[in-house]
Amino acid sequence: DGGITQSPKYLFRKEGQNVTLSCEQNLNHDAMYWYRQDPGQGLRLIYYSQIVNDFQKGDIAEGYSVSREKKESFPLTVTSAQKNPTAFYLCASTKTGTGFTREQYFGPGTRLTVT
């Protein structure tokens, strides 16, 4: 079955360490996204990529970095510069093309705790 894989589901890190969250999709989607969700909050866009080797900052990109070397993969690195990294991180993807009927498909999420 096609879908989006995020690993691990739970991640614990010490303050000051960089950590990379994995996101892989086998849906043949061109666009991929990273969102951050804090308790009781909506989704805030960190980065998104419409094609390989290209990505754009979202609303809260500071302290995060991404790469898009392959169509299927869009890893997110949470750097030590991110002031409050503890959150739930969701990866998503969508097909590109004409029209607005393109819903996003989401991975199961990674819950990151930094102490």
Added chain:
Amino acid sequence: AQKITQTQPGMFVQEKEAVTLDCTYDTSDPSYGLFWYKQPSSGEMIFLIYQGSYDQQNATEGRYSLNFQKARKSANLVISASQLGDSAMYFCAMREAGTYKYIFGTGTRLKVLA
């Protein structure tokens, strides 16, 4: 700037009754898409329903329907015959015209009572 507003942080509904979750949006572009997602406690986001700005009829998907009032810029989700499994967070989202950027509201937590 585009914006999605969900003013109901939490809602209760009795099992088997209908419930409406509010969503208003702001955009200056005539072409846009509106989406509703469900997020159970497990965290995954489930796509429920889509409405395009040029669609003449309100979208329906099973027990979900979208009450689209373009002049008022509202896209309310109606869930009919609520079930206990409908208890979750519900998010309204809009796709920004000309890009593949999606904007989400802050969500409404729905609790279905037995």
